[in-house]
Amino acid sequence: MQKVNIGIDLGGTKILAVATDRNGVVLGRAKGKTDISGGISGIAEQMRERAGRALENAQLSWADVEAVGMAVPTSVDPRTGEALHAPNLGWKNEPVLPLFRKVFACQVFLENDVNCGTLAEARIGIAAGLPSVAGFFVGTGLGGGLILDGRLRRGERGSAGEFGHQIVRTNGRRCGCGHRGCLEAYCSKAGFSRYLDKQINGRGRKSILTGMLGNDFSALKSSVLGKAYRAGDAVVREALDKGAFALGAGVANVVNICAPDCVVLGGGVIEALGSELLPIIRKSLDAHLFALSPKDVRLEISKLGDDAVPLGAAILAQAEGAV
């Protein structure tokens, strides 16, 4: 019988598991909230439970599983498999792999979540078949992933692909990381929150957000941003249009530096506002390209949605040696 792989997206709020065949087709799926109160072993049990339900939904069992890939919201050291820093999970330099291997009793691979999402889009998603792909995922932060000549670019301690922390404006806006001028400070929910707080609470500008959320913009949802943007709210439009312009410059930088065959945009903000923001991102990208013409640079929106991350983890688990 054909073996299957498990891919798990371990996030700070939810855990999504998929069971896939060797072509990346999803056979079963299961989802549930993350509870970090039980520490690492608690999380391991929750992942095993989700994976077990995904198998059940596909009428499969653990005996059918070849390997398990886990996508985590942190850099992973490619040499040690250590998860370096995941504040949402309470992890810092956590050697989680030995415990996970014990709980799952099979081959387990760990990788950064955005790296997994980019890998899935490059292999079976919108950029399928292209050797070099850069992924920009705009959510709470702005995560990046880089596939060059078919291989995930990891770098020392998993440090490559940090597109959100490239400097697009020296001495510019303060980022959550403490630096000034990072792309993430302009184009992420965290960046939008700070900007909106400053404009609305700080400068007293009017916005329909006040009626929707009160004065606390710290847990801004992409759907709320989408509503306010489409309603024509001036402050929200300004924040997001500036973010899209900065993102276009950041995409151009990655193109001018690495020349990927395709750039894929994903994440909650793009899912909620892709059609509105894409023309602005594209225009800024084209205006900042150096050696290539706009027609030579592909910019696409993610095709796999929420499945991209767990699918990438499953692909990685299947072919760790080749990645």
Added chain:
Amino acid sequence: MQKVNIGIDLGGTKILAVATDRNGVVLGRAKGKTDISGGISGIAEQMRERAGRALENAQLSWADVEAVGMAVPTSVDPRTGEALHAPNLGWKNEPVLPLFRKVFACQVFLENDVNCGTLAEARIGIAAGLPSVAGFFVGTGLGGGLILDGRLRRGERGSAGEFGHQIVRTNGRRCGCGHRGCLEAYCSKAGFSRYLDKQINGRGRKSILTGMLGNDFSALKSSVLGKAYRAGDAVVREALDKGAFALGAGVANVVNICAPDCVVLGGGVIEALGSELLPIIRKSLDAHLFALSPKDVRLEISKLGDDAVPLGAAILAQAEGAV
């Protein structure tokens, strides 16, 4: 008898040829001015003459030559070998390779000059033995080269490695390429010239440059910048210190995106002012790193100097298949 390789640095003002053994040791060298009045065939003859003299100086002949590598000041299309745009040589989309192969009557390879310089530093220079190396060469412009996992990253139409045209300040200074905020607008002789012209001729600020050069800063030499900087000239210091700060941010961007094992700085400005500017570049780099600690990121000054470019061309000629 052991075969040798020829490496030629074809610049807009001079042509430098070296004859090397298979380990990259320079056996002979010859240099002379570039005369573009005779077109491509005139340049081919000048290159052949320099290469011939380099061989003579090594007591070798053309019969000893295995291959010839040429470094050119333009992007080179890796598929066609076409030189895309070299204004200093009067070339635009020039299919020079067939003519060069005919004139040299042996294997000839063409590559961008900064790519060659970076390759030489990565193989036999300051970063010898490291698989992934980024080179920033600060001269009239700011050129870049990127070696990842031992291979030169070329990209579609040779477009990768354009570090000078990454945007470090959206809506910032106008660059020679027409964009706003490119690193090259802040950190290159062309960028310094425009800044100094604006400050001194435009705003009437005092500078010792006026006594040295009059009011025309368009052909600024690195040695002149070095003298004025060391004499404590306030406007020159401001221009170069800002340039070094921007360069540090641009280096950090390449590190945060690609995670090379080492970044090499070279070019006339670095040769003239490396010891003064390196601490500023390093401080800005460290302040803009995201995932890695400063101690994990190597920043070095080029070791091979003027020989880096022709040596890289020779290395490339020798092992084109493996690069």
